Amino acid sequence: MPSTITLPDNAPVLKAQSTNLDFYYGAFKALKGVTMPIYENKVTALIGPSGCGKSTYLRCFNRMHDLYPGHRYDGKIELYPDDVDILDHGVDPIEVRMRISMVFQKPNPFPKSIFENVAYGLRVRGEKSESYLEDKVEAALRAAAIWNEVKDRMTESATNLSGGQQQRLCIARSLATDPEIILFDEPTSALDPIATGSIEELIGEIKNKVTILIVTHNMQQAARVSDYVAYMYLGEMVEYGVTNDIFMKPKRQETEDYITGRFG
Amino acid sequence: MHDKHLSTQFDSELHGVSSRVMELGGLVESQIRLAIHALSQFSAETANQVIETEARVNAMEIDIDRDLSSIIARRQPTARDLRLLIAISKTTANLERVGDEAEKIARMVNSIIDSGSARVLPSSDLRIAAELASGLLRKALDAFARLDTAAAVSILKEDDLIDQEFDGFVRKLITYMMEDPRTISASLDLLFVAKAIERVGDHAKNIAEFIIYIVKGADVRHAPMDQIESAVK
Numbered sequence: 001m002p003s004t005i006t007l008p009d010n011a012p013v014l015k016a017q018s019t020n021l022d023f024y025y026g027a028f029k030a031l032k033g034v035t036m037p038i039y040e041n042k043v044t045a046l047i048g049p050s051g052c053g054k055s056t057y058l059r060c061f062n063r064m065h066d067l068y069p070g071h072r073y074d075g076k077i078e079l080y081p082d083d084v085d086i087l088d089h090g091v092d093p094i095e096v097r098m099r100i101s102m103v104f105q106k107p108n109p110f111p112k113s114i115f116e117n118v119a120y121g122l123r124v125r126g127e128k129s130e131s132y133l134e135d136k137v138e139a140a141l142r143a144a145a146i147w148n149e150v151k152d153r154m155t156e157s158a159t160n161l162s163g164g165q166q167q168r169l170c171i172a173r174s175l176a177t178d179p180e181i182i183l184f185d186e187p188t189s190a191l192d193p194i195a196t197g198s199i200e201e202l203i204g205e206i207k208n209k210v211t212i213l214i215v216t217h218n219m220q221q222a223a224r225v226s227d228y229v230a231y232m233y234l235g236e237m238v239e240y241g242v243t244n245d246i247f248m249k250p251k252r253q254e255t256e257d258y259i260t261g262r263f264g
Numbered sequence: 265m266h267d268k269h270l271s272t273q274f275d276s277e278l279h280g281v282s283s284r285v286m287e288l289g290g291l292v293e294s295q296i297r298l299a300i301h302a303l304s305q306f307s308a309e310t311a312n313q314v315i316e317t318e319a320r321v322n323a324m325e326i327d328i329d330r331d332l333s334s335i336i337a338r339r340q341p342t343a344r345d346l347r348l349l350i351a352i353s354k355t356t357a358n359l360e361r362v363g364d365e366a367e368k369i370a371r372m373v374n375s376i377i378d379s380g381s382a383r384v385l386p387s388s389d390l391r392i393a394a395e396l397a398s399g400l401l402r403k404a405l406d407a408f409a410r411l412d413t414a415a416a417v418s419i420l421k422e423d424d425l426i427d428q429e430f431d432g433f434v435r436k437l438i439t440y441m442m443e444d445p446r447t448i449s450a451s452l453d454l455l456f457v458a459k460a461i462e463r464v465g466d467h468a469k470n471i472a473e474f475i476i477y478i479v480k481g482a483d484v485r486h487a488p489m490d491q492i493e494s495a496v497k
Contacts, residue, residue, distance in 0.1 A: 220340050247342045249481030259342045261269045 014080050015040035015181060015211040016061070022074035023056055023065065030056045032235040033075070038181070040080075043203060043212040045226035045243070047219055049263065053235040054215045058183050061086070061213065062100045063093035079180070098125065101174035105186040107166030109158035109173075114150050117158045117169055121177040136176055143209070144172035145202050164195025171202060175210070182206070184214040188221065200225050219259055223247050231255045274339050278348065281331045282409075285352050285359070288324045289405040292359045293398060295321065295366035296464060300394040302373045303387055303457060311377075314370035321363035328356045347481060351474035355408065358467040362401060365460040365467075372453045372460075381450040386436055390458055393429035397464040400426065404471040413479050413496045419472035420492060426465035433458050 016038040023031040031053050038044050046054035056065075063086065065071045076085040079099065086096045098121070109117050118137040119127075127133060137154075141147040146168040150161070158169055167187060174182055184203070188196040203212060203225045216222050222229055222243070229246040231239045231254070239246065239255040250256045257263045269275050295314055302310035332353050335341065341349055376385070400422055407415035437455055441448045476484050482495035 219342070223342070248346065250343055256343050260345045261271060261274065262267075263270070 012042060013040040014038070016077060016079050018057075018060070018075065018077045020075035021057070021060065021077060022072075023053075023060060024070075024072040024074075025056075025065075025068060026070040030235050031060070034232075034235075034237045036230055036237055036240055038211060038213060039228065040211050041207055041209075042227040043207050043214060043225050044228045044230065045222035046213070046215045046230050046232060047217075047222050047258075048232035048238075049258070050217075052232040054230075054232045055185055056235075057232065058185055058213060058215050059102075061181065061183055062097045062102055063087070064102070066093050098177055099179055100181040100183060101177065101179040102183040102185065103167070103170050103174055103187050106190050107163055107170050109161070109166050109169055111157065111159060113155045114158045114161070114169065115154040118172050118176050120173065125177065137172075140172040140176040141169075143175050143206060144168045145198065145205070146172060162195070164191050164198060167191060167195065167199055168202065171199070171206070175206065179210060181211045181213060184212065184216075186215055186217060189217060196221075231258060233258070271339075274335075277331075277335050277339070278345065281328060281335065281352060282348075284324070284328050284331065285355055286405065286409055288321065288328065288356060288359050289401075289408070291317070291321060291324065292362045292366065293401055293405065295363055296369075296394075296398045296401065299366040299369035299373070300391070300398065300461075302370055303394070304391060306373065306377050306387075308374055308377055311370040311373040314366055318363055318367040321360060325356055325360040329353065332356075344478065344481075347478045351478045355471050355474050358470045362464050362467045365463050368460045369457050372457045376450050376453050379450045379453070381447055384444075384447055385440065385450055385454055386433075387454060387457075389433060389436060390454070390461060393426055393433065393458065393461050396422070396426045396429065397461045397468070400465050400468040401471075404468040404475075407475050408471060411475060411479050413476050416472040416475040417492060417496055420469055420489070423465045423469040426462055430458055430462040 014037055017036070019035050021031055021034040022029060034053075034057060046057060048054050059065055060073065060077060065073070073087045075087075077087050078085050084091060086100070101121075110120060112120070115137055118140050119133045122133055122136055127136075138147065138151075141150060146165060149165060150169070158166065161169060171182075171187075188199050191199065200221065203214070206212070214222075214226065226243045229241065229243045230237050231246065231250075233254060239250060239252045241251070245251075246255065247259060250259065295317060298310055299314045301307065302314060332349055336349060339345075376387075400419055403415060403422075404419050406412075407419065434455065437451050437458075441451045470485075473484050476482055476492070476496060480495055484492045484495055487495070
């Protein structure tokens with residue numbers, strides 16, 4: 001299965017691109033030559049069966065694998081417009097994570113107040129001005145569509161919020177540092193349908209500000225929220241395309257079998 | 265391609281709705297044949313039988329639509345499955361329309377019988393067009409059952425023959441009406457019958473287009489023939 005890509009017509013601006021990306025967990029090759037564009041202010045969804053490498057791929061974007069012993073990257077992930085290869089050893093992973101933030105499957109607020117959760121990244125960056133912090137926190141909470149629910153509870157512990165609220169808080173936390181890309185790793189798989197709906201709505205709103213890469217097990221979710229879809233299998237990118245084309249008329253039989261539920 | 269879904273229930277739902285469309289197609293086809301028989305024999309009895317059976321056609325359309333909505337709501341089909349369900353929905357609507365045309369022919373037959381001018385008119389000339397149209401419908405249903413795109417393309421070509429027959433028949437009716445104005449009323453009835461037959465051919469053609477949509481994902485409605493042929497390649 002070659003990882004070839006067909007660029008759509010009127011392709012928007014490239015925000016990032018992985019080129020021949022291989023990734024090894026020790027001797028195990030988890031990604032095999034993945035080449036894929038990530039377009040600015042668009043939602044790109046990664047779908048595929050468990051173990052296909054989609055989360056591994058996502059995590060390469062903020063160097064999360066650096067924590068694994070024996071990991072190895074080959075190939076590159078370039079970030080535009082400054083053309084920096086974020087896998088380069090000279091690039092500080094902390095700096096990468098400021099530019100590319102992540103929202104996880106399970107909401108993971110820090111055991112701190114609602115305010116401090118959102119202000120955390122800015123404080124780490126060295127921000128001292130309380131009025132600046134307050135402005136940024138409010139803006140992030142508003143962008144994450146949770147401001148009205150928490151504005152009178154800013155000093156309460158974030159862990160008192162409901163699951164859906166916690167996830168929106170985590171999105172606010174990731175927005176606060178003005179990242180260029182947000183990575184979502186199955187952001188709604190621990191949420192009920194209503195909370196899921198509000199997160200999906202939110203993704204549609206924040207993509208005006210930020211580029212989004214999302215891993216989801218829920219194919220309908222990929223169909224609903226994304227502009228582009230990549231189908232991955234056994235560490236390879238099988239097909240990449242405009243979401244409508246993938247769900248109405250995929251080019252490759254393997255993709256068709258997977259999205260129609262014939263895979264197995 | 266894997267023929268089966270992981271969910272065997274989904275498979276049986278798709279299979280079930282597909283076979284109900286075939287059942288509807290069979291019923292509608294027999295309605296057309298009966299209506300044409302009623303026309304050629306001027307049989308009020310057969311015509312009435314067609315009119316009575318029309319209610320069953322309508323009920324089947326509603327049943328199939330209900331099944332389709334239920335499958336879409338519960339399974340969220342994609343790609344080929346989605347195209348199949350959309351095509352089934354449209355095919356069902358076209359078949360129901362064919363049923364309407366059969367009923368229309370039957371009513372016109374009754375009206376021509378009542379007018380008493382049945383024997384004067386060239387109604388047997390409609391036989392060829394009627395055979396062509398019902399044959400085309402049968403081919404469309406066969407091609408749908410087998411998802412045969414080559415057969416679908418030949419159906420699209422054949423529909424032109426029916427249109428030519430229709431034009432010739434209209435010219436002939438005009439000469440009858442000019443020669444003897446007393447036949448005008450019955451001639452107009454016959455004109456409606458001819459139009460109904462011509463419409464059956466159009467519906468068969470639509471169904472053939474849906475087959476190409478299911479298999480190739482290409483929407484070939486209103487497309488020129490060379491484009492259709494390249495879509496099917």
